Amino acid sequence: MNFKSLLESEHSKTTTNLIVNEICEHPEKMDELMKIFVEGPIRTTQRAAWPLGFIAEKKPNLLAKYYDIFINELHKPNNHDAVTRNILRALQYTKIPEKHQGIILNRCFEFLNDVNQPIAIKAFSMTVAYNLSKQYPDIKNELKISIENLIPHGSAGIKSRGNKILKQINK
Structure with a gap:
């Protein structure tokens, strides 16, 4: 092929x-x-x-x-x-290998906090950042704040994924 x-x-x-x-x-x-x-x-x-x-x-x-x-x-x-x-x-x-986690995590937060990024990029960034937060619990608060800032003006997809991740963070 x-x-x-x-x-x-x-x-x-x-x-x-x-x-x-x-x-x-x-x-x-x-x-x-x-x-x-x-x-x-x-x-x-x-x-x-x-x-x-x-x-x-x-x-x-x-x-x-x-x-x-x-x-x-x-x-x-x-x-x-x-x-x-x-x-x-x-x-x-x-x-994600440990040596790449920091740079990918930073980039995900940049995408999350950039008002010009499309919905899907923000949604996938949320998930990648959340997955990494399981290894680095210290970032959960920053992720929570970023998601909470997105939800009030977010699309249905952002609200849905954001609320699911917030529930996981708040467990």
Whole structure:
């Protein structure tokens, strides 16, 4: 299966599922997807990002060697929202290595507290930050404050996810 041709030809759930299934059956092909993700062009990068969350949900350890790439992408100033959103979606399913936790956590708080970020980026940032707060309970209060600031003016999705996380924090 030629991932690049597939991704360049169309952007669909069918294409994404084909790629996810192929990589889950042949994990060595993850490198091919990540090469396309990094090299672009941007439309192809966006399309290559979509399968990441599904791969992480099914086989989170397949993302283990790509954290440096994800961090680099999360810090690109003009990155497309789809790339950021799909990286964060994937990170919510993974056990982030300790050496990357601080930088990812800081970035999640930046996304949460940035009024210009889209809903999905904020929602996935909440989940990633909450998952990390289980290891670092000292950040729970900061996360709680960030979520409480979002909820009054947030979308239904932000309110729902925020309230679920607040319940977990307050246990």
